Amino acid sequence: MDFTAGPGRPRHGWMALHIRSALARTTGRGAPERGRSPARSPRRRRALRRGLFATTAGALCALAAGCGLLGAAPDPAEESIRVTPRDGARVRTGERVEVSVSRGRLDSVRVVRASDGLAVPGRIGGHGRRWRPLRADEAQGAAWGRKSARSFDGALQPRARYRVYAVARGADGSRHTRATSFTTRPRDKRFLAHFFPEDGQTVGTGTIVSLRFDRPITDRAAVERAVSVGSRQQEAQPHWFGRTRLDFRPRTYWRPGSRITLDLGLRGVRGGPSLYGEQRKSVHFSVGRDQRSTVDVRTHRMTVLRDGRPHADYPITAGAKDTPTYNGRMVVSERHRTTRMNGSTVGFGGQYDIEDVPHALRLSESGTFLHGNYWAKNGVFGSRNTSHGCIGLRDGRKGDAQSPAGAFWESTLVGDVVEVVGSPERTLAPDNGLGGWNLSWQEWREGSALG
Secondary structure, X not given: OOOOOOOOOOOOHHHHHHHHHHHHHHHOOOOOOOOOOOOOOHHHHHHHHHHHHHHHHXXXXXXXXXXXXXXXXXXXXXXXXXXXXXXXXXXXXXXXXXXXXXXXXXXXXXEEXXXXXXXXXXXXXXXXXXXXXXXXXXXXXXXXXXXXXXHOOOOOOOOOEEEEEEEEEOOOOOEEXXXXXXXXXXXXXXXXXXXXXXXXXXXXXXXXXXXXXXXXXXXXHHHHHOEEEEOOOOEOEEEEOOOOEEEEEOOOOOOOOOEEEEEEEOEOOXXXXXXXXXXXXXXXXXXXXXXXXXXXXXXXEEEEEEOOEEEEEEEOEOEOOOOOOOEEEEEOOEEEEEEEEEHHHHOOXXXXXXEEEEEEEEOOOOOOEEEEEOOOOHHHOOOOOOEOOOEEEEOOOOOOOOOHHHHHHHHOOOOOEEEEEOOOOOEOOOOOOOOHHHOOHHHHHOOOOOO
């Protein structure tokens, strides 16, 4: 800012006169002061100029209302009382709220919703140096019985402004206060993972742990990092099928007797724009004995190995010439003592509708089952393939526990492997049910979002 007057420049009264007269005194330019000799020693003139510079700089800063040459002094309240979230922040509803002091003690803290004054119930702890909100269960049982405590669900409300008022005492007894505010964003969308198998279930050695998400996941790498599957001896690797399914399997079948743990650390994990996970839990499965069955479509037989030894051999009927059974390794995903099978649900129109199919084991999502068959003649099993793609074993009308179908159903666990060979049909797709064993290990690992 130019404080000297001139054409088109503002005049600044006494300050302009003061500077001009001071310049005249120190530089010799202008009229000498009355009563003083114009002669000055060089040393005296330099000293006067230094003093003038300091005085003028101070005046300029004063007129500029805080030019900041020397820096503003820190706010003692801000230094002594720390508030999270910071003043003016815009945060998610699950953001941590905390008020703390490094020295001294907190006297009082209030966090209130600006719209209605409803307070967030909290407690001062940590020897008086930290305040945090109560958990939902603590708030419900709060002794004070306030409306705010009874209605608090453990989270901030979306689209709300909150004010924080804190009072603290310093170690020297000095009193400090601080007031801040922050706002919350609109509520984020949440996603859940539905998992297979069920928690606590005993499963077969071919089990593939499968997660189905209720919303499409776009940040697949972040979600994948938050999930792990394995036992003490084996670690399962992930493979994505689209944006809503994530499967895990080890390189080889699970070892009998092992315990599989699924760790879901999805709470707060970003699955996409404004989309966050909710779950944080561990799920456990026990691996039973090792049972593997092979269905040979050409010989019309199914052989069963239990822990590497022959266990059973059954005559079967598989898919007919026009409706062949898939080849490949399939994993039992469901067991039904009785179920209804309707051709219209799998693309066969009204060709069949059987309400009481006994001893049914699901092998694919597209409708392949290994089940009891009471409507075919006995001569069919072991000699002809007549089905619409399922594998049939002889059974009684209401399910005979002593029949081949009943015996096999009773001996089978979810997670057991049934492999079909010799069919003219293609190999089961890896995402059709739990068909992931039909991929090589290299192909399986290429399905990871982490590379």
